[in-house]
Amino acid sequence: MTGDHGEDAVIAAVLLDLSADDQGVARQAEAALGSLTWGRGVGAITQDRLQHFLWYELPLKWIGSLDDRLDIAESLARALDLLGLARYAAVCRSQDTRAILEAYDRDPGHGLAAFQRANAASGIHPPDLPELTWGVMMGPIEAALFTSVAEFLELAVSSGELVPGTRGWRTRQQGLVRNRLGAPAEALGGETLLQAIQAERLLGWVDGGRSAIRRTVLSPLVDRLLDPAPFPSGATDASFSLRWLLEQLVEGVVLTQTGNLGQKFVQAAGPRFGWDVPRLPRTEDDVIGLHLVRQFAHRLGLSRRSGRRLVLTARGREALSD
Template sequence: MDEKEGMVGRSGDDEVQDALAELARRNPGEAGQARAAFDSLTFGEGVETVTLYGLQYWLWYLLPTKWCTDLTEHQQLAATLGAMFDLLEMPRYAAACTSETTMQVLTAWHEGRDAGFKALEKAMNASGVQPPDVEEILTWGRVMGLQENDAFLATAAHLEMAIAAGHLAPGARGWRADAERITGEFLTSPSAVGEQSRLERIHSERMESWATSRGAARARLTKMIASRIMSPAAVPEDAEARLAPVRWLLTLASTDGGIPLTANHTLARAVVAEGCHRFDWLTLTGRPRSESDIPEAWTLRELVRQLGAVRRSKRTLVLTPAGKRLARADTATLWSAVAAALIPFDPAEGAAAEVVLMLHLTEAPNGYFEQRAAVTEAMAGEGWHAPASGTPIPVNDVGWLMGALHRRLDLLGLLHRQHSLDDPGDRLTDTGRATAQTALRARALRPRTDAGFGW
């Protein structure tokens, strides 16, 4: 960091010892506190390792949660560390230690854990050195692998340098957009000539994590698929036609008043009837009574809800901010979003859908009963169990789990349906294959969480 550049002539250890000696002359007890705080901050690796992000994380999280003492001592430890940074001629770090924000966050932790986490998140997000998510590039995971963690810390240091250089001014108008732009450029640029970008390394790490399986059945599939989904699939020529139901519902929700709902908060009969007429959704009577009568209607609503595009307002569906962006989006953007939502959000349905799509893409036997048996084997190998018995999920229940994906494939017209007993089974259309590849890629590259196995 720029604040340390003045130390090049002497070692950081010499500077630290001089600062501690000066503190000891002023107040021996203060020097002891500063030494303990500094060693905790740097893990004994010296002042050269300190970053503003690391210091803030220590002040706003590690100090109040790992140092078991009262608020007064927490504040005193922060202040003595600030005095030490003052002597080291690192004013920005000294200011962070004694800032009103630091005092507020420390106080919040002593009010309760929830208050502490809320204050921590607010302070970090406002600091300017917390790497932001960048739309269509990267959402940081709650759980990070080594490559992602390294990229996160490097990005935090890069944002700090941008602040020091005057390219980023936290709190100023438009600063968050500037932070996203700086972060996106940093992640997508090679760190050295001929090397992968940090984003590419994160993608490789996430792909490897996704492909790692506990069971042999899923492992065989991911081994065949991983290389195919490393690069994005091209947008199919008929993508807009396949997206027509989604585009229609988003357009309806964007009108004044939104989409009318029944008293039970299902789509109004007139809306369902219009969908049946537009998209030839099959009805037994020709006059659907409700959304529940038409699988395509409630499947479409589920899909749009998973996109985060709509919310209920009394007895209407209206667009969220994300929905407004999607309603205005071009074909490529909307197709990418819908493809990513092809795999249901529910963990068990999502796990089943992954296997079904991989079976389609690897040209495995794709008759319904063969698929169901293969999905059952793969899910059992991954540790999925029925909730009551504790035994592997029964094959009939797996069939229900597969249904969510099949309804979405039908809604978007992505399947060649079986028409005779001689037909080996349903097959994805060319557009369906591209959509499946995009869905699996999005699944593999999604942010990591601490969610485990189970059903």
């Protein structure tokens, strides 16, 4: 999809102004703007996209010296100033940008670490939540929503609703993202953004290069997993299933050599997690609800491996006694 012709004309006019002063600067700015916008016009430029370009793509994917990269950042800043995007131009000229590019020049690993620190400290990079860890490899829906959340956080920072570096700002940031992901979206038929991500992941898991037999077995369970039956009054799906698992870990549960829950345990637990197909589950991966509850317990620090057994931690025993 190409950018708006009006926006293309605006960029062309800016580049013409720059070339009248310095053709080298204009060429650098044109190349940088092309990478930033992917041909979609000025509206495609966001702070998240800009930071990724300056702090990751420019030092790792563009051939040149440190001075060359600093020159490109300055040329881009001049173009952004002419486009009326002074806040973005300031990012190009910031001490963070210089320090990150210098770190890459010393050692790519140091540069990458500096990029990650600065990106998180900017406040506009969507953080992980207890209920959602953004994927390293995202599907198209998750990738689009990640970008949407980054733009939402950029607005929160620019408006002063979120002030990075102040006391409690990360908790505030997580709260904003949680509210954003948890709000029903009309475009999704009332589904929340978080549910859309979960649905995409689940469908990808069911149809992710596995055998046709596996897809046939798992496909009927998709709706049940996305819209599970209610649990008993007073118990949430997480607390109900998690407590049951913790109770099983009091004596420890046998693990396979690869660290998965044993087949007998999985088969006995299957009906509790909605497994009602004729064939018995063979591995923990077959019963996704059980697998997710196990991972949840691990992330909360309630369970740990002890040799070939999965057992409670001290925190897990405390949680079970509550």
